[in-house]
Amino acid sequence: MRQNGKISSEKQETFLPKLICASSDESADILYASGFHAPDEFLYFETEQRRGIVVSPLEYSRACAEAKEGVEVIDRSALMRECGTDRPFLPFFSRRLGVPRWCVPERFPLKTAIELSDAGIEVICVKAPFFPARECKTREEIAAIAKSVRATEEMMRLLHAMLAESKVNAQGCLELAGRVVTCERLRAEIEGNFKRMGYTASRTIIACGVQSAAPHNIGSGPVRAGEVLVADIFPRSDATGYWGDMTRTFLKGRAPKHVLRAYRAVRKASETALGMIRAGVAASEVHIAAAKTMEELGFRTGRKRGGMPCGFIHGLGHGVGLEIHEGPRVSPLNTRPLRRGNVVSVEPGLYDPDWGGIRLEDLVAVTGTGCRNFNTMEKELEIP
């Protein structure tokens, strides 16, 4: 009788072979481990003796040129020929490697797990993060992120310049070069320029007025003077895969008093958080301190009429690297201490369905004594 392999989720104790099956668009882990960018699914394996990837014959020569040092490249078609094309080759390949059990990530495809298990190979689903080392960036990774942030700031300054050059028309809308300025036009300008610089940005948030009260609303329609405009820009480098992430809030003309008060509270929360980040401080403490700063300035978090959330309605920050959202989270739920090399966003915000939102986001690397802020751009609300 064939003995089926167990499928389970448990903690790994000693070294266990690792397996990932994904495209590098889906899985930052496979990109991190292999160094190979590919839009189609491929395989990464790691045993005590060997590390490698199994790729389609169409990708073979490119993979040889691009994969990290120490990563073998194997042509899938050759393996499949040896295994026989009518059955899954992964159990065959596992046996050849002498692997009776694989550790796989949380998002490992169920079908492949069943194929392995049916062939008597154990599959252990490892609790994220799959590569805990990814949360602490190396010098090279920090350099790549710093570069992505520089590109992000360049586009944020371009946006600022476009808003500064705009005139306000009789309807209170912004106009530039004789055309009304819309969120769509600003987004297209920014994303188009990014492509020319070797970055891909999508769903860039350029939200104005009440739209910006929903942090994920990307924004649409004309930009009006006297209303907030939240710009959250997060491009990914086509070359390195590392993201930038930055938010500023602007307002053309003079801001109403209640908006200015909220802006100052958010900026103060940002300063509080940036001032206390260093290796050893619990991530949750930083969030709580930022929240408290805004509360003490009169901004409570809760719900308004119709149940709309209001106040500081999201976590203070998140890790950024090969994923735009990765560990460590900076939220009340993550009580673990920050570590040297963590790269996290610091993005306090205040939201009110009556007029919109304010968010200010910098990206920092945690050091032993504080943090290195990748951002240099000032935080000023009003644009004359």
Next chain:
Amino acid sequence: MRQNGKISSEKQETFLPKLICASSDESADILYASGFHAPDEFLYFETEQRRGIVVSPLEYSRACAEAKEGVEVIDRSALMRECGTDRPFLPFFSRRLGVPRWCVPERFPLKTAIELSDAGIEVICVKAPFFPARECKTREEIAAIAKSVRATEEMMRLLHAMLAESKVNAQGCLELAGRVVTCERLRAEIEGNFKRMGYTASRTIIACGVQSAAPHNIGSGPVRAGEVLVADIFPRSDATGYWGDMTRTFLKGRAPKHVLRAYRAVRKASETALGMIRAGVAASEVHIAAAKTMEELGFRTGRKRGGMPCGFIHGLGHGVGLEIHEGPRVSPLNTRPLRRGNVVSVEPGLYDPDWGGIRLEDLVAVTGTGCRNFNTMEKELEIP
């Protein structure tokens, strides 16, 4: 004793509830079923009575506005509060829906499958396609794809114009506006313009000379006169999620005889394939006919020195829709008949490590009597 739910892969016979757990970037199925674009993971469920999505509170209002008619939107945080945040809410939610077993797609995350199974809920991994209807496009889907192809052709014509306007310098390289024309520059120009038009294109293939012998080499460095340039352009509409996909091969100046012969063979294969596509014809037959056309013109498929693949080294085409590569494949392995509403690429090619590749790709919709070619651009190699 707790009875664990079975995890298995079997064919579905009668109606069974469906479950997907993915972001719309990872899963075209969840986008297809829900109509909701979201970069972060959410949940889609379908029972005999109900269809809906479960989204984060940050996405709730946007999801209500954007989800397809008939798709309920549920706030995950509300569910989690009821369930208790310390345990997975999906088993709780399944029980509330009265669902003892879910059908899930091949790439369903293993961790979630284990959570369900551990709670006694059966998980059945369905062989792809998860929604077979996706392979036959509706009138609205065809209109969306036609629009993406129009945008693609616009950029292909821009590329053609840039090559036409270029001068050849003393080193045999192309120059435009006083600067050497590189693959990177052409790619950046195309991808930047796409962003302004509301499309996202990445890894656009602009490969010249021997680079183009590897179909997935995206190309780099200066463009030289007298060498082939393969341009494979595939943008995705930010608004609809539907892709365009198109390839042309150009050569600045006069083409060597062997290249011209190969070009004509590929064009002939394209005509052969386009002439026989209609509902009812086996996909494999179309591939085989195209391959035979090129073989009869003297182009055999095999390997050259060093094992480099040579000739017609890939399938003739693939389905295009919410995924750039989806069913039905047009390859020798897919003997199923094409069906009305299939949208497939027709992309014969010839590759030779000695000088590069030729590929010509149109996108067509299969009809009862033939096919509708979305492309209108001529197929001419030489650019004076």
